[in-house]
Each structure stands twice: as C-alpha cells, then as structure tokens.
Amino acid sequence: MTAAILTGHGGFEKLVVRNDVPVPQPKVGELLIEVGAASVNNTDINTRIGWYSKKVEAETSNGAAGGIASIDDDDASWSGTSLKFPLIQGGDVCGRVVAVGAGVSSDRIGERVIVRTILRSYADYRPFESWVLGSECNGGFAQFVVAPARETYAVNCDWSDEELAAVPSAYGTAENMLDRAAVGRERVLVTGASGGVGLAAVQLAKRRGATVIGVCAPNKAADVKAQGADQTIDRHGDLVAALGSETVDVVIDLVGGPQFRQLLELLRRGGRCAVAGAIGGPIVEIDIRTVYLKDLTLYGCTFWGDQVFENLIRYVESGQFRPVIARVYPLSDIVLAQQDFLSKSHAGKLVLVPPRRRQPKPTFFNQ
Structure with missing residues (x-):
C-alpha cells in the first residue's frame, strides 16, 4: 500500500511516501479500514520534531520545518515514552x-467509520491512560x-469523507475540553479560535448555549x-484591556505562551x-x-471519557x-500540507486523501 512514513524525529526530510508498505492485518478485536481521508493536526508536527520532549521549551513553530537539535528521544511522545520508527x-x-x-462480526464489513483518536483499548481502559492513533x-x-x-x-450521514476526517482529533479535543469544564450558558473565551480545534470549540460551545x-x-x-x-479579539493585543x-x-486554551497569565486574569471568581x-x-x-484567591480550576485535557466521542457521533x-x-x-503532498498548516x-482543516485502490474480496481473519 501507499503510506507516508515518519523515519525519525526531525525536519520534513523525515517524511517519506512509499508505495511498498505491507497492508496491516487486524488482530483480535481489530478492524482493517480502507482510509478515505485523514486530516492534518498540530500533533503531527509536534511528534515529527520531538516537541513533546521536556527539553523543548519553545513554541511549536520552533524547528517545525527543520527539526529541533536538542531533544530527548526517550520522552518525545504523548505518553512520555520513546516512539518506534518507522x-x-x-x-x-x-x-x-x-x-x-x-x-x-463480519457484519461490520462495509461500514463507513471514524476512529477515536485517543485509544483506550490498548491501555485496558485504565483511567487517564491511552494510546494516540x-x-x-x-x-x-x-x-x-x-x-x-x-x-x-459507524457514522450515518451525508458528509464527505474529508468532512468526517476533520472530526476525530479536532472535535474530540474540543468536546473533551468543554465536557471537562462543564460548559453551559456562560461566557467562554477560545484561544487559537481559527484553527481546527479552535473552530471546533467555537461551534461546540455555541451548541451548548455559550456566548463565545x-x-x-x-x-x-x-x-x-x-x-x-459572538465576538473576536486580536490575538496580538492586550486581552485584559480588550475585555x-x-x-x-471559562477559558478554552490551545495556545499557552506569554498570554497565559492574562487568561487567568480574565476569569471570574470560581472560573x-x-x-x-x-x-x-x-x-x-x-x-x-490569582489561582487560589479567585478559586480558579485548571483542567489539563488529554484523556477522553467514553461519552466524548459518543456525543460527537450523535x-x-x-x-x-x-x-x-x-x-x-x-x-x-503531505509535506506541502504541513507547510501550509x-x-x-x-481557517479550518487541511485534509489528506490517499490513492484509491481496487479491493480484493473481503478477507476474514477470525476463522
């Protein structure tokens, strides 16, 4: 099959598109999916350059094209353990x-599907443990x-594959943040609001009745x-002066960086x-x-409860x-897509589409 292979941490040169990669075979409890579309996320760049390593203190864009010189391969992943390449x-x-x-069940063959990005199966459904697809x-x-x-x-709707491919990471992350913070009919600030997760958070906060x-x-x-x-403010400006x-x-923050202190100033008591x-x-x-005198609550949001993805399907x-x-x-054109990203x-999602391939007769691995 054709696949984009990441050969190690580094720059764009670490991405290699090959046409001779073996088709994987599903093990017990797994499915084989022919991919219709897959969208690009910030984590693709972060993982490629090793940005998750605790040695990295700079913003995401630092080394995004050429890689980062000083990282620790042992902790440069979501889980804090070394990745296996390719x-x-x-x-x-x-x-x-x-x-x-x-x-x-073979009845699942033919279903159009999306996959939960934050996978709990491989961590035996232990709380706050997961693998990332x-x-x-x-x-x-x-x-x-x-x-x-x-x-x-399985998803039953009239959306294109490209639209459905935009859902799992961006909307899963956004819905998880809103769920964790129990957002309702409140005033909600979303940083990075024009990106994939940011726009998802705007849409999903609005469906909860929030003023966004x-x-x-x-x-x-x-x-x-x-x-x-309902309102936008300049990301380069003084947020406290503006609001x-x-x-x-509630603040839904995807950016961090030097403005983070201002975000806490914006929050009401008990925010x-x-x-x-x-x-x-x-x-x-x-x-x-500011945190303790205003009784603020800070949520770190990676792990998804099961209800998050089930809500999204609904x-x-x-x-x-x-x-x-x-x-x-x-x-x-994966490198071009990352460069554009x-x-x-x-504003919105960038999506990759693999070449279509004529399928042989469906194969069963459960005999």
Whole structure:
C-alpha cells in the first residue's frame, strides 16, 4: 500500500511516501479500514520534531520545518515514552471497514467509520491512560489502517469523507475540553479560535448555549464569527484591556505562551480554564495568588471519557455542526500540507486523501 512514513524525529526530510508498505492485518478485536481521508493536526508536527520532549521549551513553530537539535528521544511522545520508527502518523481516520479480526462480526464489513483518536483499548481502559492513533500505533496517513473495533464508530450521514476526517482529533479535543469544564450558558473565551480545534470549540460551545469570544488574527475574524463566535479579539493585543478583568466564566486554551497569565486574569471568581495545547510555548507564567484567591480550576485535557466521542457521533448524525475544510491534498503532498498548516494562512482543516485502490474480496481473519 501507499503510506507516508515518519523515519525519525526531525525536519520534513523525515517524511517519506512509499508505495511498498505491507497492508496491516487486524488482530483480535481489530478492524482493517480502507482510509478515505485523514486530516492534518498540530500533533503531527509536534511528534515529527520531538516537541513533546521536556527539553523543548519553545513554541511549536520552533524547528517545525527543520527539526529541533536538542531533544530527548526517550520522552518525545504523548505518553512520555520513546516512539518506534518507522511510524505512520495520522490521528484522524475516515474510511470503510474491509476486513475484521478474530472476535469481530463480519457484519461490520462495509461500514463507513471514524476512529477515536485517543485509544483506550490498548491501555485496558485504565483511567487517564491511552494510546494516540498515529503516535503509539500506526495511524491514517496510508491507504489502510487497523484500529480497535470497539473504538471504531459507524457514522450515518451525508458528509464527505474529508468532512468526517476533520472530526476525530479536532472535535474530540474540543468536546473533551468543554465536557471537562462543564460548559453551559456562560461566557467562554477560545484561544487559537481559527484553527481546527479552535473552530471546533467555537461551534461546540455555541451548541451548548455559550456566548463565545474567539481570540484570533484580525484577518480570520470573519471566519470565526461565521462559525458562531459572538465576538473576536486580536490575538496580538492586550486581552485584559480588550475585555476587562473577571469578565469570562471559562477559558478554552490551545495556545499557552506569554498570554497565559492574562487568561487567568480574565476569569471570574470560581472560573475554569481547560488546556489542551501550547502552540505559543509550553512554559508559562502564573501568579499562583490569582489561582487560589479567585478559586480558579485548571483542567489539563488529554484523556477522553467514553461519552466524548459518543456525543460527537450523535452531533454529526443529527447535523448539529459542520466542519470547515480549508484545503484537500493527495497523500503524496503531505509535506506541502504541513507547510501550509504551519503558515497559519487558513481557517479550518487541511485534509489528506490517499490513492484509491481496487479491493480484493473481503478477507476474514477470525476463522
């Protein structure tokens, strides 16, 4: 099959598209999926350059093209353990089931599916432990991928494969943050609001009845408002001056960086801040007095409860949101897609499409 192979931590030269990669075979409890589309996420770049290593203190864009010189391979992953190369990345998968492993009903063959990015099966469903599709196991930047059957969800809707491929990582992350912070009819601030996760958070917060403020570049303001934001503010400006102290109930933060201290100033007493990214830099300044004197709650959000993805499937099938697709690329243009992603010139998701392949008769691995 054709697949984009990550050969190690580093620059774009570590991404190699090959046409001779063996098609994986599903093991017990797994499915084989022919990938229809897979979208690009910030974690693809972070994983490639080793940004998750605790030795890295700079923002995501530092070394995104050429790699980072000083990292520790042993902790440069979501799980804090070393990755196994070669690796097929891609945490977002939409496709069709073409084969099943032992213990999985053959009735699932033919289903159009998406896969939960944060996988619990491989961690025996222990709380706050997970594997990430495309990190601890091979992902969707290929013609075929295997995934746990119980974490692969059939979806019945009229969306394109490209639209469904935009859902798992971005909308899963956003819904998880909103769920963890128990967002309701409140005033919610979303940082990085024009990106994939940011726009998802705007849409999903709005469906909960929130008044949404998006932080973005001025040239993206119209795009963010089109997805439901009631107000936008310039990401380069003084956030407290723009909104006033203690004017926000919940912050959904995907950026971190030097503005993080201001986010806590914006929160009302008893406010909540959910964090699931640090593209502006992982090392932030906090006045701890602000946290305890205002009775603030800070949520770190990686692990997804089972209800998060189940909610998303329900939202999709009932048409409660629609992803914004900025551009679609053939899988062979994965480097160009990442370059465009890093340019931050788009609003919405960038999606990769592998070459189509004529299928042989469906194979069963559960005899």
